Amino acid sequence: MQANGSTRTPKDAYQTEMTMPPAEQTQQDDVRAQVMAQAQAIAGEPPTPQLRSIVCPYCGSVTPDSGRCGHCGGRFDPLSRQATQNQMGPWEIRDQRVPFRPGCSYATLTRLIEQGVLTGDAVLRGPSTRQFWMLAKHTPGVAHKLGVCHNCQAQVKPDAFSCPSCEASFEVERDRQHLGLGPARPLPGQGLPEVLALHAEPASVKHDQHIASTAIASPEPMHSGNGSASAKSGAMDDDSRRMLDDANRLVRQWRNRANNDRQHAWAVMIIASCIAIAALAYAYWASGAENSPETASTPAVASE
Ligand SMILES: [Zn+2]
Ligand SMILES: [Zn+2]
Incomplete structure (x- = not known):
């Protein structure tokens, strides 16, 4: 239930205790206890509230709806959701500790490189790899940010546009909605979709x-x-x-x-x-030739 090993910081501001004179408070507590005892005599034990479980929108694990995921620690409030959405994109970084996290944008990727989180031996995929896994130092548009050319592994500046030695371009698709998939082509022995659909078994037959x-x-x-x-x-x-x-x-x-x-x-x-x-x-023209020029238009219409 609790976060894996990590201690939960009481960052959320809890409600401060109500300041009330002690005598008044004990009197109120007595009254409350009496009312509760009467209510329990009639209705029995009060039900203990149980948190419902929800699927974490960030890692997909089922966790109690306590406002924060017990597995990845992500918060469920709208602002946190929006912050995660802002960072989402078509780039995936392979990490077995967080295998279910969403993909990130190119901007997030470059930020991780600048922070030194992502090295050349990291495995990732994105628009420039056509979504096939690849080492970061071989990934077009990413390797140069790590200081090497993806093509010839020569030392390059992170802000270079192309490789000075092999002239490979470092351009990359920055649109976060663009997956960069290659075109779908028919494989040998595979028919057109409509033909396959014709030969496919009806869905209703079990x-x-x-x-x-x-x-x-x-x-x-x-x-x-x-x-x-x-x-x-x-x-x-x-x-x-x-x-x-x-x-x-x-x-x-x-x-x-x-x-x-x-x-x-x-x-x-x-x-x-x-x-x-x-x-x-x-x-x-014929009707115009027959008639005089000033009345040419009228018979032409009539002749139709
Ligand atoms: Zn989670
Ligand atoms: Zn190069």
């Missing part, structure tokens, strides 16, 4: 969990004891892969055809409108 998980991960056939079964499933895997590839190709063809049709339709519409404009112009 299959064996084991089957569902092997269908996604599919490392099971390799280890299943029955050789023929594994061969069979491998063949089925190949078959389904081929089917998926075929379906992929079909979808691509349909898309291309739809695109061509759309372009064709546009061309036809443009040509048709050109012809219509030409016809109108001709009709206008």
Whole structure:
């Protein structure tokens, strides 16, 4: 329940004792005790209040709602929440003592480096690592703050924009909302999402969990004891892969055809409108030629 080893400082200002003459206070206490005794005779023992448990917004542990987390020591008041929110960002520093803390912003990261908390051997991830874990001294945009080039490990100034020896750029995405993920690309043998969705099992059908998980991960056939079964499933895997590839190709063809049709339709519409404009112009001109110039407009409208 209590904070791990750390002593709780009574920083919160407790209510100071009410200053009251002693005689008056004892009299009041007597009265209170009498009333309490009467109430207990009627209603029984008063319930002992118990703190409800909440999930700590900073570390996720379940802790009594005493205003402060028993595990990470974070306070739950709105100002503390806002202060933590302000420091949040797409950078994670690997630390097994606090594995569940939120990611931090680039500004927080540089502050930790300036304070000497973060060294070159710290493991972190962020927008410049595409969220893959990496040593700080190899991380673009971070290593130079530690005095080394992320690319060639040459000594550089922390405020340099690029490396003087290998010319690697030290630019980094500072937007705290930007994760820096690379584009999602289809893997070999993986179909388009729509094709996979077509071949996916309906969500309502309750299959064996084991089957569902092997269908996604599919490392099971390799280890299943029955050789023929594994061969069979491998063949089925190949078959389904081929089917998926075929379906992929079909979808691509349909898309291309739809695109061509759309372009064709546009061309036809443009040509048709050109012809219509030409016809109108001709009709206008012809009626204008028949009639006198001052009454040209009236029959032109009427002729439509
Ligand atoms: Zn906590
Ligand atoms: Zn360099």
